[in-house]
Amino acid sequence: MTAPIPFERPVFVTRPVLPPLGDYVALLETVWQSHALTNMGPMHQMLELAIGDRVGAGETALWNNGTSALMGAIRALELRGKVVVTPFTFPATVHAIALLGLEPVFADIDDESLTIDPVKIEEVIVDGVSGIMGTHVYGRFCATERIAEVASSSGLKVIYDGAHSFSRRPPIFPDDPTAIGDITILSFHATKLFHSVEGGATVTMDPELNRRLKLLRNFGIVSESEVELVGMNGKMSEVHAAMGVAMLGMIEGEIAQREAVASAYAAGLEGIEGVRIVAGNGDSMQYFVIRIDPVAFGSTRDVLLDTLRSMNVVARKYFSPLCSDMDPYSALPSAQNLPVARTAAREVLALPFYGGMSADDAHRIVEIIEWHHGGGRL
Numbered sequence: 001m002t003a004p005i006p007f008e009r010p011v012f013v014t015r016p017v018l019p020p021l022g023d024y025v026a027l028l029e030t031v032w033q034s035h036a037l038t039n040m041g042p043m044h045q046m047l048e049l050a051i052g053d054r055v056g057a058g059e060t061a062l063w064n065n066g067t068s069a070l071m072g073a074i075r076a077l078e079l080r081g082k083v084v085v086t087p088f089t090f091p092a093t094v095h096a097i098a099l100l101g102l103e104p105v106f107a108d109i110d111d112e113s114l115t116i117d118p119v120k121i122e123e124v125i126v127d128g129v130s131g132i133m134g135t136h137v138y139g140r141f142c143a144t145e146r147i148a149e150v151a152s153s154s155g156l157k158v159i160y161d162g163a164h165s166f167s168r169r170p171p172i173f174p175d176d177p178t179a180i181g182d183i184t185i186l187s188f189h190a191t192k193l194f195h196s197v198e199g200g201a202t203v204t205m206d207p208e209l210n211r212r213l214k215l216l217r218n219f220g221i222v223s224e225s226e227v228e229l230v231g232m233n234g235k236m237s238e239v240h241a242a243m244g245v246a247m248l249g250m251i252e253g254e255i256a257q258r259e260a261v262a263s264a265y266a267a268g269l270e271g272i273e274g275v276r277i278v279a280g281n282g283d284s285m286q287y288f289v290i291r292i293d294p295v296a297f298g299s300t301r302d303v304l305l306d307t308l309r310s311m312n313v314v315a316r317k318y319f320s321p322l323c324s325d326m327d328p329y330s331a332l333p334s335a336q337n338l339p340v341a342r343t344a345a346r347e348v349l350a351l352p353f354y355g356g357m358s359a360d361d362a363h364r365i366v367e368i369i370e371w372h373h374g375g376g377r378l
């Protein structure tokens, strides 16, 4: 096989979707006229309602990003001491625990779903654990029913990091009372299929928790004369909310375009020994992730990544290194024995995946993977 032609410009793992500039400017004009720039103004209210409609369950509150939504969730549930958490996630999940002075306790993941394993959660629950945090990795759901059983038998609260979960067609959550846990957070960062440049949300089935979450994102202020809680500034500005409103109309088209890219990838990758598709095939259209079995494929993920990068394909190792191997956490006893997560972190690779790509781009990336599999190196 002859060497494939490198891409002329870098093809990144994602490229933010943008609404027509005119649509955004028209919304900004109303912001300019009102002089309401933040503090839950009209754009914020409009977006919060629209997101709640699309979520379709429980009550939704907007936040300025997914990380402060995670911190708000921990505070709203009054978690203390230790929190059981997955090591296979973006650092924000674990940092939210540590930033609030709590200690993460890592539990290994399930090899198939790459989400926190309920059996491993049970094994690491010790005195002082007050909650469980799982990540719906690449938008694939944790074993929420089983986790609910573990939590209720140990008196623990459950938070789900659903940063990747909004990137799918409704219903966003399965029709299952355990799906949201006590609180689920969403991220609307620029790299997400739906975004408000920076942004996030919390979802809960409990109206009182939603009331507390809304207080927590605004300094705990109930009224000019009453501050009920130690809160923060987690509010989304009107300029960001306007972007979210402009983006609402873009979601379906972007999902459809990504479906075409995913089909092109799937058709091409099928049959390459040692390559398995783990995300991008329906659950969520946020990431297209493959897993490389180094023996069957004949090369490690890292060497393949070098080849892809040499061809201007900027694939990413989401999520490697494991959070448990990062400096702030690597000395924790629970960070030492996570074999399933460690293997996954060595093998996963998020390929470029966004609506602006063509099926031909996906074919060319598959060709590079095939060429590498056949022994090709630059």
Ligand code: T4K
Binding pocket: 012, 013, 014, 015, 016, 065, 066, 067, 068, 089, 090, 092, 093, 135, 161, 163, 164, 187, 188, 189, 190, 191, 199, 200, 314, 318
């Ligand atoms: N929990 C989970 C499970 C998460 O994945 C995340 C965030 C969070 C919590 C926290 O939510 P937020 O607080 O962020 O709302 C990116 C995103 O910054 C991060 O939001 C996301 N997860 C994570 C998976 O991906 P990086 O460090 O990979 O970003 P970066 O700058 O390398 O961007 C990736 C590629 O995207 C670039 O190579 C080019 C492209 N890009 C990026 C940006 C920001 C653009 O083309 N334009 C842009 O403006 O973290």
